[in-house]
Amino acid sequence: MDSNFLIIFLLALCILLIKYYTPKIKGLIGENKASKALKRLNNEKYIVLNNIELNIKGSTSQIDHIIVSDYGIFVIETKNYKGWILGYEKDKFWTQAIYKYRRKFYNPILQNQGHIYALKHVLKNYKYLRYYSIITFTKRATLKTKTYTDVVYINRLVRTIKKYDSYYINEHTKNEIVAIILTAKTNSRNKDKKLQVNSGMNKNTLCPNCGGNLIERNGQYGTFLGCNNFPRCKYTRNKK
Structure with a gap:
């Protein structure tokens, strides 16, 4: 009787574990496929962060992939x-x-709008940033969706990203944004050893309007600091 009860208990436990972990395993498989696809991106233009968990106002937001890019x-x-x-x-x-x-x-x-909200909270000092939401499915699915947001198969993910090609963020700001995200994340999984981020950047050299670099320029009344995104950004400051 006791042995039968133990067998039934173990079977029930196995069923519960399978039901609990199977969606998580499938999710990890999908994330891994997307991560492999994203490796095809030029790492000088795109910095890929995988599995970033943010805690905003007591709510946890687990973001599969964030790409901080020139665009x-x-x-x-x-x-x-x-x-x-x-x-x-x-x-x-x-x-x-x-x-x-x-x-x-x-x-x-x-769901992804919630992730973007959390990310905007972390990057609240960069109000000018453009965010692009992309939902990607593996080929196990047959998509019958009608949306304005990009909903694509993983094999079209990189192509979808590359269609956004208007230069928008300079290298200095891009690295600073990555440093802020990595500092804010609450999990330590999937650290990319190749990721080189200078988190000690001097914010006094950043343009407060657009986040660009302030560089020394010569003018009618001497030298001053101007945004390197001129003429798109016309911010200037007297050199101290």
């Missing part, structure tokens, strides 16, 4: 679902359909 900040949510994926931009829930099976899940576009 803005890309925030990527990865899904590893199979079957048909049906949904619209503003629906609260989307539907996963596998034959007669139907399951609702929270709209990943809205």
Whole structure:
């Protein structure tokens, strides 16, 4: 009797563990596939951060991938679902359909908006930044979605990122943003040893309007500090 009870208990425990961990394992597989795809990006123009967890006002936001680039900040949510994926931009829930099976899940576009909100809070001193939300699915899924936000398969992820090609952030500011994100994150997993970030940058050399570098210029009344993004940014300051 005792041995039968033990066997039943162990089987029940195994079933619970499988139900609990299977979605997490599938999620990690999807994230790993996206990480491999993102390695194709030019690391001089794009700095890829994987699995960044931020805690904002008591709420935890786990962001699959953040890319700090010359062209803005890309925030990527990865899904590893199979079957048909049906949904619209503003629906609260989307539907996963596998034959007669139907399951609702929270709209990943809205989920990613929450991630961007958390990131904006961390980068609140950089109000000029452009954020791009991308939702990516593995090929296990068949996308039947209608959205303005980019919802793409992983094999089209890099191509989707590269379509945003207007230069926007200089190297100095890009590295500073990465340093701030790494300082703010609450988890230590997936540290990139190749990532070289100078977190001790002098904020007095940054333009308060756009985050560009202040460089020495010569004018009618002598030398002064001007933004290197001139003429897009016309900020100037007397040299001390």
